[in-house]
Amino acid sequence: MHVKDRAGAPAPADLVVQRLTGGVDPLPAAVGDSGTVKLRLRPGTYAVSSFLDVRGARGADSLGLGFLADPQIGLDRDREVTLDGRKLREVSAEVGRRTETRHLLMEYDRKAGGAELQGAVQVPVKYDSVFAAPTAEVTDGTFEYRTVWRLGKPRVAVKGLHEAVAQPGGTIAEGRQRWALVDAGDGTPDAYAGRDVRGKAVVVRRTGAVTAERLGQAAQDAGAARAVVTDDRPGRLTAWFGTDGNADRPLQIAAVDAADGARLLAAARAGGTAESTGTVDTPYVYDLSEGHEKAVPKDLTFRPGKGELAVLDTKFHAVKPARGSEFRYSVTGTFPVGIGFQDKVALPAERTEYVSTGRGQLWHESVSTGPGALEERGGLVTYEGGTRTGLNWFRPVLHPWLGTGLGRGQTRRGGTLEFDVPGWGDSGPDHTGFGDVWNEASMTQVSEVFVDGVSADRREGSAVYVWDADPAERTYKVVTDTTLDPARWHLATKGHTEWTFRSKETPADRKTRLPLLNLGFDIDTSLSGDVRGGRTVPVGIFAEYIKGAADTGRIGRGELSVSYDEGETWQAVALDKGGEKASWGGKLRVPGGAASVSLRPRPVTTGAGP
Numbered sequence: 001m002h003v004k005d006r007a008g009a010p011a012p013a014d015l016v017v018q019r020l021t022g023g024v025d026p027l028p029a030a031v032g033d034s035g036t037v038k039l040r041l042r043p044g045t046y047a048v049s050s051f052l053d054v055r056g057a058r059g060a061d062s063l064g065l066g067f068l069a070d071p072q073i074g075l076d077r078d079r080e081v082t083l084d085g086r087k088l089r090e091v092s093a094e095v096g097r098r099t100e101t102r103h104l105l106m107e108y109d110r111k112a113g114g115a116e117l118q119g120a121v122q123v124p125v126k127y128d129s130v131f132a133a134p135t136a137e138v139t140d141g142t143f144e145y146r147t148v149w150r151l152g153k154p155r156v157a158v159k160g161l162h163e164a165v166a167q168p169g170g171t172i173a174e175g176r177q178r179w180a181l182v183d184a185g186d187g188t189p190d191a192y193a194g195r196d197v198r199g200k201a202v203v204v205r206r207t208g209a210v211t212a213e214r215l216g217q218a219a220q221d222a223g224a225a226r227a228v229v230t231d232d233r234p235g236r237l238t239a240w241f242g243t244d245g246n247a248d249r250p251l252q253i254a255a256v257d258a259a260d261g262a263r264l265l266a267a268a269r270a271g272g273t274a275e276s277t278g279t280v281d282t283p284y285v286y287d288l289s290e291g292h293e294k295a296v297p298k299d300l301t302f303r304p305g306k307g308e309l310a311v312l313d314t315k316f317h318a319v320k321p322a323r324g325s326e327f328r329y330s331v332t333g334t335f336p337v338g339i340g341f342q343d344k345v346a347l348p349a350e351r352t353e354y355v356s357t358g359r360g361q362l363w364h365e366s367v368s369t370g371p372g373a374l375e376e377r378g379g380l381v382t383y384e385g386g387t388r389t390g391l392n393w394f395r396p397v398l399h400p401w402l403g404t405g406l407g408r409g410q411t412r413r414g415g416t417l418e419f420d421v422p423g424w425g426d427s428g429p430d431h432t433g434f435g436d437v438w439n440e441a442s443m444t445q446v447s448e449v450f451v452d453g454v455s456a457d458r459r460e461g462s463a464v465y466v467w468d469a470d471p472a473e474r475t476y477k478v479v480t481d482t483t484l485d486p487a488r489w490h491l492a493t494k495g496h497t498e499w500t501f502r503s504k505e506t507p508a509d510r511k512t513r514l515p516l517l518n519l520g521f522d523i524d525t526s527l528s529g530d531v532r533g534g535r536t537v538p539v540g541i542f543a544e545y546i547k548g549a550a551d552t553g554r555i556g557r558g559e560l561s562v563s564y565d566e567g568e569t570w571q572a573v574a575l576d577k578g579g580e581k582a583s584w585g586g587k588l589r590v591p592g593g594a595a596s597v598s599l600r601p602r603p604v605t606t607g608a609g610p
Helices: 212-221 260-268
Strands: 003-004 013-019 027-031 044-055 063-075 083-085 087-094 099-114 113-124 129-132 142-152 156-158 174-181 201-205 227-232 252-256 273-278 284-293 309-316 321-329 344-347 349-356 362-369 374-378 388-392 411-413 416-420 433-434 445-449 455-461 463-466 476-482 494-503 515-524 535-544 554-563 583-589 596-605
Touching: 013 113, 044 083, 044 099, 044 113, 063 083, 063 099, 063 142, 083 362, 087 142, 087 284, 099 129, 129 388, 142 321, 156 252, 174 260, 201 212, 212 227, 227 260, 252 273, 260 273, 284 321, 321 349, 344 349, 416 445, 445 463, 515 596, 535 554, 535 596, 554 583
Parallel strands: 003 083, 063 129, 174 201, 201 227, 227 252, 284 349, 309 388
Antiparallel strands: 013 027, 013 044, 044 063, 087 129, 099 113, 099 142, 142 284, 156 273, 174 273, 309 349, 321 344, 321 362, 362 374, 374 433, 411 416, 416 463, 445 455, 445 476, 476 494, 515 535, 535 583, 554 596
16 A cells, blocks of 8 residues: 655555455555555455645645545455555535635545445634545445535635634724734743834734744733734644633634745835735524545546535524524435534524535434533424525423434334433424533423323423333323523423323333424514514414324324413403314404413324323
């Protein structure tokens, strides 16, 4: 095995070698500085792969990550195989506007002969470019390579520079501003002596002798408003510039490459300025995924057309400003586990999202606020290319929704019944809402299950159980009560939900989904969850059985009551049957002096089920 870098020189590498035979584990193989390793292997068909640090595509101090593979090697005699970095092609996405990469995932999967070799890299920020080498098509089994991107508006953009990377521990200055530049040398306290940097942008050349924390502290102590840091190491600079106590500093800190750093230093010495634009929360994101089956092709630039993307007008609702986080995980049949981590988002917010579509492309979406106190988790969703739709998170009314993203509960195996009824789903499609009631003092949830009117289990949280249930048919009722502290959450301060159904013993060798209903709301509110008093407000409710439920009945009609005095008095809302199955619409006549609206819906079923 030979490995070469992009210049054709021998390169050290870590290889993964997989014999494509069932029951055989992959073999790691280390290639030293000679770029060559000899392996003695059993005859058969093999796949080999490696992720390799290589010269990047952005200049002398650029750092790239290259994927090299040979997915089908017939070892029926001695073979000489070269993973040749000279064949690497840059992998990129072009969307017609300036973006920065927020997340980047490279992964592959090879299946044949009962064996599977797979690998994935969540590409670190230090790599400014990524590559893959074209391969021949496999003729036995399957092979796929894919790239997943999240792109957004640059957090920091400096006019005339290729790229500026916002650094952890700084505070982004929102909007467009112009700053006087000052050369601050190596950024140590001594470098600021005799220099007036107060309210200006300092340009710092980082060396290994000073930590990023010290550089940040020196710039802050000197009164700098901005710091731009450069170094002579390959790849993007990324380091913690905040305080030892893990707090952000009150100045913007960004890193640039050596070439851009030289431009800024020249401007600073000439008494010049720089114009920068800061964006704390991106007004748009691109969640993109492109896979290549059978082989890695030569053209690895993804240029999605309008018909390949779905456009989502997304709203993140919140009563008052709050910290949040979110992410959309890409899932396919070949890659069933979505990889990524959540991005920060300040709530409330609105933005436009562009999402990859196509055969087999699914997305798992998650949004949290608190941070971590309350999470909305969607099921696997697919979007249609060329469409534009709305998507809401934390939109009222918060209520239990036993969605496909829950993954547990509402089952019976023989005499064991398991329930899990998280209490804070929003009005988005298939959004299940989880509350951290064990660590968050501002929320509570208590759940209980009854058998023929007798309590069988009561617990804090959303999960309750019945053990050794009577094989005969009995009436079961699951109840959950939730509260949210009005001082923090304002909405959904009290919730009460009941499910009543009949069940008898089911097969003990598998779980049977129980016939519990989901009930949803459709009411248009502001981002803060308000509706105008003294107005008529349309309201809708809909009901459906949880996915996969057995022995369901027919959902006959819906009922809805409303209270404008925190539940002291209630009045019925006239409902008309909607165009969809088991949906109804009506109107709320909200009094001008009302401070809140409380809703009490009830679907009525016939036959089996609840």
